[in-house]
Amino acid sequence: MTSELETSNAVTSDKQQEWLARGKNVFMNTYASYPVVIKQGKGAHVEDVNGKTYLDFVSGIAVNSLGHRDDGYVAAITEQLNQFSHCSNLYLNMPGIKLAEALVRNGEFTRAFFCNSGTEAIEAAIKLSRKYAKKHKGENCTTILTMSNSFHGRTYGALSATAQTKYQQGYHPLVPNFQTVTFNDIDSVKSVEAKSVAAIIIEPIQGEGGIHVVDANFLRQLRDYCTKENIVLIFDEIQCGIGRTGQFFAHQNFDIVPDLIALAKGLGGGFPIGALLAKEQFAEAFEPGDHGSTFGGNALACAAALECVTRIEKTAFLNSVQERSERLRSALKKLQEQKTGIVAVRGMGLMVGVELEFPGKPIIQSCMNNGMLIVGAGDKVLRLLPPLTVSNQEVDQAIEILTKVLAEHKPEQ
């Protein structure tokens, strides 16, 4: 599929090579995939077509919140499949209603809109906030502020909101009236004329940008400013929401509530679903016909997400995420003290970034050779995103592999 795949030194048998060659023949060249074809998974492990198993500390990039092939998850989807899978938004379905109820009972939002991915949740947020602003602040109030180093998705609106040129190259012209301000800098936000600003989008923890937790003081100032100027405050919790930080929503760690929140990834636990939640006065900006999606709120996706949400919202579940996080992060900090090339350990809960002195790619490849999947975030940051159900033993195993790989790696001086 990519040059990375061709030049990899991973040992691959004929079976895997055969599948890789077939994939290379038919897929567009969009992903820098590793030379691994996954066949099955269970809990925090996956197995490739050669029978090699890996400890999965990627979980589909923060998607498989309950791990792979979880019994309750399989049962919930199977039960719904035996009823019906899809019925269009011309009608309502019970899993969709229950899921919306479960999401709003966990925060200060009153209404949900369902879609199929993170980028679509951002699109819904952009459309809703522009409609709200036109009504309440005037026709010319259309500017959307986004943070430096952010990532919000790949469709045109979300791409225009993504303030990293590497994702935008080749796609201009983008959607107009998106403006980048500096992450964690309230003066930068206030330098844009408030009456032109419809909305501000921010990730409480920047994911693709390298696992950077927002400064709590900045977030408070941002909240106060948006309230004062009637600017819609949108949190992108697509990667950091739904239990990933050890709280149900990431913003609950800061005690600051946005007006809209975009969710996806871990919400469906492996089934594609996204959601936009809104406080009542903002949700009111949408009227019938304003927005929609054929598959949005699909009964099967909602049944899958309902199983995730009703398990993850439990205090005992969230406490266990915090406990595993402590174990993982304190072991990583110890590793850092041993001068293994770790510059910083960042993140919250089970969304952990490990910044290295050197490029992360060879480390990711060596981890894979040693039976563990991890993912990068930028050039020098490793991301550890295990399933939220990961065990203490699996955390210890991940640290063992990483310790070995870092010890073997000779940093270029």
Ligand SMILES: Cc1ncc(COP(=O)(O)O)c(C=O)c1O
């Ligand atoms: C913070 C954030 N926002 C938006 C997206 C886009 O989500 P999706 O890939 O489901 O469209 C991602 C995906 O990585 C993300 O991490």
